[in-house]
Amino acid sequence: MACVDLLKHEFFVDMTCEGCSNAVTRVLHRLGGVQFDIDLPNKKVCIDSEHNVDTLLETLKKTGKNASYLGEKSAQ
Amino acid sequence: AKSIVVGVEGMTCNSCVQTIEQHVGKMNGIHNIKVSLEDKNAVIIYDSKLQTPATLQEAIYDMGFEATLAD
Ligand SMILES: [Cu+2]
Ligand SMILES: [Cu+2]
Known part of the structure; x- marks a missing residue:
């Protein structure tokens, strides 16, 4: 449960290090x-945004x- | 083919290096790309009809790194 309150869209991103994040x-x-x-x-x-999922x-x-x-x- | 050195800030490890090499290497008109973590740069050999220093800089910038052209 890493997503904090208010954050809405959850994405997987294949990050391996701090450079990636x-x-x-x-x-x-x-x-x-x-x-x-x-x-x-x-x-x-996890992203809370006015943009739609496709854009994100x-x-x-x-x-x-x-x-x-x-x-x-x-x-x- | 032309050759250019783009300064790259923000890489922390070899997977960062590989991500850039693979991503930029797939672009049209790229003959070769060698990214160095120590030197913080990318040496790119490219077809000047298909790419320019600005488009190459932008490609790396767009990936979330700081990219600079030496002048
Ligand atoms: Cu990384
Ligand atoms: Cu890395």
Whole structure:
């Protein structure tokens, strides 16, 4: 349960090191309009955003890593 | 074919190196790419009809690294 409250979309991103998670951080920052949380050990990124899932997935894939949408994670 | 050196900041290990080599290596007009973790750069040999220094810099930047062209 790495995703904190309010973070909605959960993605798998094949990150292996801090360089990877930093790259993910940069591409998401550059996209803008996102709040996110990266769980490097579990290779998960949780995103709360005004952008749709397709845009977010495209952005994550820009890093050149495998990425897929895991689903919605409801805030509790 | 032309050759260029792009400075790359933000790589921490060999998998970062491989990610860039594979991703940029797949682009059109790339003959060869060698990324160095120690030197923090990428040496790219490319077809100048298909790529420019700016498009190569942008490709690495887009992946989430800081990319700079030496001048
Ligand atoms: Cu990495
Ligand atoms: Cu790395």
